[in-house]
Amino acid sequence: MTSGTIIETVKDAIAVASTIIESAEKEVCWLVPAPLLVLAAHFNLNDKSRVLIQKGGQERGITEISPLYIEAVSAVIDIGVDIRHMERYGGTFMVVGDGRQSISSMDINAQDLSLNDNIVAFWTENPDYAAYLLSSFESTWAEATNAQKRMEELGADRPSHL
């Protein structure tokens, strides 16, 4: 297996994720804790996603949608990202671009994320590792709930100003 790089802070993980989205041409898949969506938006990852989709690429994402993060989720839905909700998010984090580049972490403490927090994540361009992550992503995707349905369950319509 081709080696990779260990990423040690949330800030660096977001920078790597940004690079992965920016360099992708076909599809980006991600599984992230919802608080990370807020941080990612502050670092213009939504703009990278918009460009990818405008170029004809696809982006699919899985997160745990709770009332606190409906606005952040709605923002990425409006870009054109296909979002699903997973119940009882387990802390695994991954972003995979074009079945090649990936960054992943076994566990991120989703509740207390800040940019300078230490994490342990793995960044690699190994397609075998990307395939492994995507296999897990697809099984989770198949079991996950459509985001709109989830938001209806929460009784919260998308904010009108978005």
Add this chain to the structure above:
Amino acid sequence: MLSTKEEFLWLSPREGIKFSEVFGILEAETEFIERGGECRGITDVTYRVVDIIRYHLDIGADVRHFGDYRGAYFGVFDKKHVISAINIDIQHLRLDEPLSMLYTDDPVFADYLVSTFEMFWRSKLFRPKSE
């Protein structure tokens, strides 16, 4: 495990603990520790798995508790060989359950998982068995 000489680290949701009993991993772990190997593990110690965890402790493994852990499974052998599985929300693990697993001897990936393990091990969420 049979070729591991010094250290075996594992992190597992409790479903994986039950799974290990089926595959005879406990026996292999016993043999490994009897050869002088060091074994440390982290899982969600609940009543459902308490007998298996007690067995791990009795044979000399060091196990710590992470409440409600539902993340990935991995094992690292001598900081080199790695087996890892991300399978989220498995409620009832069976032998025919679809599962994606990765095996590699990439030292950087092993280093990544060892670092992850040590981060968990040091976490204040843990309650050492001696307390």
